[in-house]
Structure formats: C-alpha cells, structure tokens
Amino acid sequence: MSAHTLVRGTTFLITGDAANATAGTEGFYLDDTRHLSHWEFSAGGAALRVLNESRDRHSTSTILTPATARHDDPGYTVFRDQALGAGTLVEHIRVRSHLAVPGTVTVSFRFAADFADQFELRGTGHYERPGKHSSITRAHGEVLLAYERADYRKWTVLRASAEPVVADGQIGWTLELPPHGEVSLRVEVLAGEGEPVPDPGAHPAVFADVVREAQADTEEFLAGVTVPAWPELRSAVEAGLADLANLRLPAPGRPDLRIPGAGVPWFLTLFGRDSLITSISALPYSPDLAAHTLRALAAVQGQVLDPARIEEPGKIVHEVRRGELSRFGQVPYGQYYGTVDATPLFLVLLGRHRRVAGNGVAIELEAAARAAVDWMFGHGGLAEHGYLVYHTDGPGLVHQCWKDSARSICFANGELATGPIAVSEAQGYAYEALVSTAELARDVWHDPAFADRLLARAARLRSDFETEFWLPGEDFVALALDGRRRRVDALASNAGHVLWSGILPAGRAQQVGHRLTEPAFFSGWGVRTLAAGQIPYHPVSYHNGGVWPHDTAIAVAGLARAGLTAEATYLAEGLLAAAARQPGNRLPEVMTGYARSEIPRPVRYPHSASPQAWAAAAPLLIATALGSSEEDSAWS
Structure with missing residues (x-):
C-alpha cells in the first residue's frame, strides 16, 4: 500500500500499511514538528491482515482481521477509522466477534514521539537538538509525551474512552467480546506547544463529530461555487x-x-x-x-x-x-x-x-x-x-x-x-x-x-x-x-x-x-x-x-x-x-x-x-x- 495523507490546517498524518505510521517520514505532525514518530495498532499481540482500505479527504477506514491460514476463519474483524481535527488525531476502533461464545482479545497501540523538526526529516542536514524528552503516565492512563529546550516546549497527549495499561511505549486493553457482538474503543492524540497542557480525564473526541466538523468546514468553503x-x-x-x-x-x-x-x-x-x-x-x-x-x-x-x-x-x-x-x-x-x-x-x-x-x-x-x-x-x-x-x-x-x-x-x-x-x-x-x-x-x-x-x-x-x-x-x-x-x-x-x-x-x-x-x-x-x-x-x-x-x-x-x-x-x-x-x-x-x-x-x-x-x-x-x-x- 502507498502512503496516505490526511490534512487539516497545520495538522497532518502520514500513514502506510494498515493505517500505521512506522517508517521513514510517516507520523502525526503539527506546525513543522512530528508529534508521533511511531503509531501502530495490533490485536492479539500481532499485526493484522488488511482486507480493505477506504480513504477520502476527511478520514481513513481500514478493515482488518488476524492473519489466519488459508482455510481457517478469523475469530473477529477490526474496523479502524481515523480522522483529524485541529491538533488532534481521533481513532475509532470496533472489534466484531464472529464466534458463538464469549471471548477476549487484546488490542494495543505502540507509540513513540521524536518531536523531530521537518527540516531534519526532509534530509537537509544533521542538527544538534539538545532538548529533553519526557514521558509521564497521568490519571486515567493518559500519557503525556514532551520535549523541552529552554522556553520551547512541544507535547503530545494520548487518551482513550477506556483506561489502558501503559507499559514500554504501548497502551493496551483487554476487550471482552460477547457472542457475535461488538466492542468499541475511542483513542485521541492531541498535539500542542507551551502551556497549558490539557488536564487528564476529558472524554476523547468522537470520530463522527470530527468528520462532520471537517465536512461542514469544506462545504462552507465550497458554498456558492459553480464548477465547469x-x-x-x-x-x-x-x-x-x-x-x-x-x-x-x-x-x-x-x-x-x-x-x-x-x-x-x-x-x-x-x-x-x-x-x-x-x-x-x-x-x-x-x-x-x-x-x-x-x-x-x-x-x-x-x-x-x-x-x-x-x-x-x-x-x-x-x-x-x-x-x-x-x-x-x-x-x-x-x-x-x-x-x-x-x-x-x-x-x-x-x-x-x-x-x-x-x-x-x-x-x-x-x-x-x-x-x-x-x-x-x-x-x-x-x-x-x-x-x-x-x-x-x-x-x-x-x-x-x-x-x-x-x-x-x-x-x-x-x-x-x-x-x-x-x-x-x-x-x-x-x-x-x-x-x-x-x-x-x-x-x-x-x-x-x-x-x-x-x-x-x-x-x-x-x-x-x-x-x-x-x-x-x-x-x-x-x-x-x-x-x-x-x-x-x-x-x-x-x-x-x-x-x-x-x-x-x-x-x-x-x-x-x-x-x-x-x-x-x-x-x-x-x-x-x-x-x-x-x-x-x-x-x-x-x-x-x-x-x-x-x-x-x-x-x-x-x-x-x-x-x-x-x-x-x-x-x-x-x-x-x-x-x-x-x-x-x-x-x-x-x-x-x-x-x-x-x-x-x-x-x-x-x-x-x-x-x-x-x-x-x-x-x-x-x-x-x-x-x-x-x-x-x-x-x-
């Protein structure tokens, strides 16, 4: 799969296979800075097989299943939706069971934030960056990643609709799947600079609301336009x-x-x-x-x-x-x-x-x-x-x-x-x-x-x-x-x-x-x-x-x-x-x-x-x- 880009003002996301950001210049950016250099979803402790990807200018929708053998039916399907707001990436994950009995599945996002400057990433030279990186787990399992150099500060916050387990650059959940049922999860990534940093405990944005806002903004821009x-x-x-x-x-x-x-x-x-x-x-x-x-x-x-x-x-x-x-x-x-x-x-x-x-x-x-x-x-x-x-x-x-x-x-x-x-x-x-x-x-x-x-x-x-x-x-x-x-x-x-x-x-x-x-x-x-x-x-x-x-x-x-x-x-x-x-x-x-x-x-x-x-x-x-x-x- 080729790289895909979502953009909303000064915020943009570049992803590759399975809507993940894992290589090269992929990542989540705001104002010339990469706020996530690694962002990778997995389920069952493994990467997933992509069944379909649907992309437009406001969102990306990806359908995934476990990578099973040829004649083995997967036990569940994952529906992954992404959208951007101003300084915000919203993920909506739905896991649908295909089994007649209850089950569990672990899902996780592996993350990293290098806070790299775009001039460094585009290969214009090697630059000294003597700032300090930090990672803090806050209340409700929220993660605050930051980079500080003198009075310059950039930060990234990860928060979710259900409290995750945070360990070794990963946030994860164990989801209880009802028979032939579905469980959903919302994850939001916020990027910014300086102060204030958002307080912990707020509910993550809703995917549909973010898409609707982006669509309304585009429709307002296009209002009254006559096309050839x-x-x-x-x-x-x-x-x-x-x-x-x-x-x-x-x-x-x-x-x-x-x-x-x-x-x-x-x-x-x-x-x-x-x-x-x-x-x-x-x-x-x-x-x-x-x-x-x-x-x-x-x-x-x-x-x-x-x-x-x-x-x-x-x-x-x-x-x-x-x-x-x-x-x-x-x-x-x-x-x-x-x-x-x-x-x-x-x-x-x-x-x-x-x-x-x-x-x-x-x-x-x-x-x-x-x-x-x-x-x-x-x-x-x-x-x-x-x-x-x-x-x-x-x-x-x-x-x-x-x-x-x-x-x-x-x-x-x-x-x-x-x-x-x-x-x-x-x-x-x-x-x-x-x-x-x-x-x-x-x-x-x-x-x-x-x-x-x-x-x-x-x-x-x-x-x-x-x-x-x-x-x-x-x-x-x-x-x-x-x-x-x-x-x-x-x-x-x-x-x-x-x-x-x-x-x-x-x-x-x-x-x-x-x-x-x-x-x-x-x-x-x-x-x-x-x-x-x-x-x-x-x-x-x-x-x-x-x-x-x-x-x-x-x-x-x-x-x-x-x-x-x-x-x-x-x-x-x-x-x-x-x-x-x-x-x-x-x-x-x-x-x-x-x-x-x-x-x-x-x-x-x-x-x-x-x-x-x-x-x-x-x-x-x-x-x-x-x-x-x-x-x-x-x-x-």
Missing part, C-alpha cells in the same frame, strides 16, 4: 477545491485569517509565492481566500534591513516557520524573505482581487502596496539593474525564484548561472504589478501622478525585456540574465509565466506559445520545466525536466492570453488526463518528464508533495483561462 461542465475539468476542479479547503490554515500572528498552506509534508505554512499563486488561481472561486492571503502577507511585510533573513523594507516574505530549528536560528527560515517574486505577485493579486471583489482591500492595503512598489524600485533592483534581481550568495536559498533548487538556473550547455540574476518570469510579474498598481493608483487611491510613473516604468520594462531576453535563433525567451548580463539560454517553462503576465508583444507571445506545445516541452501530461534534448535536461529532476501542474496551468493561461486557445486546450487536456489517473483526481506537486507516448501513465517525481496548494489550484486556473467558469477571467 467539462467532465474531466469538473472532477479536477472539485478535487482541487476540496484539497484547498483542508490546506487552509491560520495565518502567523493572525488566527482570524485562513490562508492556503503550500503543501504536505514540508511546506504546510505561509509561503509568499505559493500562497499568492494559489490565491490568484482560485480567485474567481474564493475572493475571500485571496483577501486573507493579502492581509496575512501585509502583516509580515519586511520592515528593516536584516541580511540574515534577507529582509528589506516593503519586501513580501518567502516563508514563516514554527519548528525548533527555526526558533533557535539553526536554519534561517523562521521568517525568511529570500524571494524575488512574492512582492510583485502581491501587487498582482491585489489588483486582480479589486477587479473581482471591489475596492475595500485595495484601500485597506494601500500603504503595504506602496511599500512593495518602493521595494521593487529599490532593493528589488528595478532602478539599479533595470530588472528585479536576486543575489546567489546570501543565507538560505541559492535561487530565490520558483525554481529554487541549486542547479535550476543554468545555460543550455549545463553551466550554472551566477548572480545577480534576473529570471524571466519575475520581470513578467513586475510588469503586471506595475500595470495593476497603476490602475489602483488612478481609480482607487486617486493619485494619477503615481499611476503615470508606474505605467511609464512598465512600458520601459516591456521594451527592455523584449530586447534583452529574446533568443532570436530560438523564437523564445531566455530563462534569465546572469550577473554579466548574458542571456541564460536554456529553454525552460518559465516562458509560460512570461506569457501569463502579458509582458511580451502579441507576435512574440505567439511564437513562444507554439514552442511550448512542441514534443520537447510537452510530455503529453504537461509542460516540462526544461525542454528535452538539452544537456541539463533530466526526466526525474525537480526543476530540470519534471512536470509541475501549476506550471502547466500557468502556461495554459498564458497561451489563452496570447490568443492561442486551441494550443491552451491541448495542454489542458494532457494535465486533466494526468489528474484523472491519480487517486481522487489529486494532482501531485510534480511528475517526471517521461513522455506519455512512452509510458501511458503519469509517473510521480519521487519526493513529490501531496496535497499541494498550487497543484490543487491548477485546474481552477485552467477553468478560468479557458472560460469554463461563470466568472470572468482573473487575467482578462
């Missing part, structure tokens, strides 16, 4: 909306705001770029999600110069973390600003939200928007370099664009680009940001002089971009300009983002659009991040050949904006075919670049996150771009 009629698109949109509902989490420092966390397992927090692109993609379906994202990002907008975090006044944050390693400065990502594109995307979303939902948020966030514009002209590089640029020698990420792996920005011959780097898509975002903000300045803030200044700079950026980024022998745009102003000539999917922004003149845009549909780019499932046939291309590469659903959806929107509707539909059909071949129509973070003509099913990238917000939102962007939603296009 195209069957494949409809299924993908419905799946994406359901995932987005569960990925919403309280914004850092603003629990009244719910924003899209970027994805499970390693990105379930506020990410500037991811949350913004997700909100743009979902804008016609949920303007409130966009408004919450804008307010949350404005609340943590850069205020000072802090080279350790790459913070600069007006800059929009890259990510906010709450784990141990961030807290103690062992990684720079507690509140990290290493992103060149989140700031213009903030302005783009603000302008697009105003077109859909009116002036309110644009008026509220005028100061934040003006600060973002100031950053683009100042520390962002527009005034000094003519483009938005980032440097490759700072703390944290080498590349501060959406392709943020170390080898992603490269020449066609494989040479790695060095900074300051101006990636193509960031210039497109900057162009759209200047145009959108000029519209706000003129129509909402009543500042025509500011609007004129922004439009003049947008026109200059558009002209300079065509001159310096165009690859005349390729009918394509360069991936970037490097620190020596050389065109980084690898043919990359970033060009789809360029089309999406409208920075290219119509003729150039159509040339680029046609190239994105060629076999070197289009795998049959989506657009490869790097066109096949180039030296650095690799089909099982995160950014140098893999296929990202959000990236393909942006290319679809870009083609549609360029007037290439047939070509946009062609790409969309491939991505929707990939979605139809995924469990629950859930698109993964990234797929490999293998051609559909070679392998008739999409192959996931080995470390692909799922669910992931901008992958979930990709079908929504496609629906809007192709006019399959009743709302107007957010990019019209």
